[in-house]
Amino acid sequence: MSYIHGIHLEVERLEDLVFMELKAVGTLTHADYEKITPLIEEALEGIENPIVNVYLDGTEFEGWDLHAAWDDIKLGLRFGRKFNKIAIYGNQHWQEIMSKVGSWFVSGEVRYFEDSLEAISWLREE
Template identity: 55%
Template structure:
């Protein structure tokens, strides 16, 4: 039996209208992974009129998305794109850098790829920029 590990580990920090979402992604993401992740995000955003979201994504173990999961990711970006200030993607594959560039098309903020965890976190901590 061949077992493949996949999923999203999530950390959510909320201070007033600011949210830091940290994600460790592993394997090839599935629709079921998003079925677990999206309700957590929605719960964290509940009651915030103008959320300000920074994402830190550790994609060093990400292998990709199933087609339906890629669609889930696109829908999430379209729904909350105006709330996202920054997405820092820490990875180790060239295609992840391209994914960050494409992802930036669907958010009002910025998405950047980093090969260093420290540089990614430092960039997220830089001065807050208005989203609205």
């Protein structure tokens, strides 16, 4: 089990269009979600109907502790209707399964990719 963990977030915003790039590393904790949630709130602040596309790099992601798993569900329930597309770039079969489960919590499309360029080009499609 890795002791290095966290979520890195970069946001690009152009009017109602928001692009978020996240990288999850190690086993995420409640503290990781306490840091990331306000950043997501800030990125969406003042946009009535945002169109949010997300690129999640999960190649170094190992999972969640129990509290963080609950935080992840709450995040999906809170912001899920705002997400247009979520591309999950990963390298483990369980991540593909989680992308299908994650699609239950968002109104947009969630897809799993093993190629980062395919993921980004899918996000950029009109």
